[in-house]
Amino acid sequence: MNFVKKLWLGVAASAVLFSGPAASQQGVGDVVYVPTPEIVVEEMLRMAKVGPNDYLIDLGSGDGRFVISAAAKGARAFGVDLDTFLLREARKNAQAAGLSERATFVEQNLFETDLSKATVVSTYLLPSMNLKLRPKIMALTPGTRVVAHDYHMGAWYPDDQRDIPVPEKKVGTAGVSYVYLWYVPAKVAGKWQSQVNVAGKDTAYEMAFDQSFQILEGTMRAGADSAQIRGRLNGENISFITQPKGSPGGQRHEFKGKVSGDSIVGTVRIGDGTAAREAKWTAKLAARGDLKKASDDIQE
Ligand SMILES: C[S@@+](CC[C@H](N)C(=O)[O-])C[C@H]1O[C@@H](n2cnc3c(N)ncnc32)[C@H](O)[C@@H]1O
Known part of the structure; x- marks a missing residue:
């Protein structure tokens, strides 16, 4: 199923999550409590490669299953919820698993939670809540991972996604869980002055990047040559290509x-096939631009 069709299915299903079917007994705040099936929790943690170096924050932590499973993988993990009953359950579950040192819970509105220390953020929230959180998430350290169950981030298309059959799932999208992974992209919108070093000789290039979330377009100039850029960011990793037409030497x-911040360091492959050469390149930010505004967000 294509992603946009799935987004609409997600929006339709979110009405169910919002209205609170009989299966959702607790939950306080902007969305009722519906637990993520354990196999889905495991898959999401696997997709986000959660391990001992991570600090996971689950926004709306329910019975604590994300936080406790992340702690079982050696991570430090932190959950916030407004439901005192669920917070008590979560702390009890963490204690029973012998993980209460690494798995902690606080009564707090998730929109007020400080996310700055997170290396992974997890959510099972309505699309409208994900959209409200999106600017705060986009401002986190590049490379921070975000995993969401069933619901999207609007025009910020996921970097990875999986459909997991869950026959017993009756709430939201029945019988299947959609899971999404994003990497917070570095911000490169603007003009960059670059040096490409071919065979010991530096050539000046200029890149102008337009950035919409992780997607890059723009222009590369070198002397009188000018070519269109197409590329993407994966956290702090940037990749982009130019076609031969307009590129220096007529070479792709x-x-x-x-x-890292205002600098980029990397390699560039110039030309095609066996004749291609590899060169080092560096770039310095000359003028920062704004990220493009999302015009195609699906609103509820
Ligand atoms: C759909 S449940 C997800 C629970 C858990 N993350 C999971 O996936 O199993 C959403 C949770 O968010 C909590 N919640 C709703 N609005 C909230 C808010 N504004 N601040 C903190 N928690 C909230 C609810 O109490 C509920 O436990």
């Missing part, structure tokens, strides 16, 4: 690199 360029 394939750039890869790592963004």
Whole structure:
């Protein structure tokens, strides 16, 4: 099923999650409590590669299953919820698993939670809540992973997704769980002055990036040459290509690199096939631009 069709299915199903079917007994705040099936929790943690170096925050932690499963993988994990009954359950479950040091819970509105220390954020919330959280999530350290059960982030298309058959699932999208993974992208919108070093000789290039979430377009200039850029960001990793037409020497360029703040360092493959050469490139930010506004968000 294509992603957009799925988004609409998700929106339709979210009405069910919002109205609170008989299966949802607790939950306080902006959405009722519906637990994520354990096999889905495991798959989401696997997709996000959660491990001992991680700090996971589950927004709306319910009975604590995300937090406790992340702690079982060696991560530090933290859950917030407004439901005192569920918070008590979550703490009891963490204790029973012998993980109460690494799996902690706080009564707090998830919209007020400080996410700055998170390396992974997990949600099972309505699309409208994900959209409200999106600017705060987009501002996190590049490479921070976000995993969401069933509901999307609007025009911020996922970097990875899976459909997991769950025959016993009756709430939201019955019989199946959709899970989504995003990497917070580095922000590169704007103009960059670059040096490409071919055979020991530096050539000046200029890149102008338009960025919409992780998607890049723009223009690359070198002397009188000018070519269109198409590419993407995966956290702090940038990759983009230019076609031969308009590129220096009439040769396709394939750039890869790592963004750290106002600098990029990487390699570029110039040309095709066996004649292709690899060169080092660096870039410095000359003028920061704004990220493009999302015009195609699905609203509820
Ligand atoms: C659909 S459940 C998901 C529970 C858990 N994350 C899971 O996947 O099993 C949503 C949870 O969010 C909590 N919640 C709703 N609005 C909230 C808010 N504004 N702040 C904190 N928690 C909230 C509810 O109490 C409920 O436990």
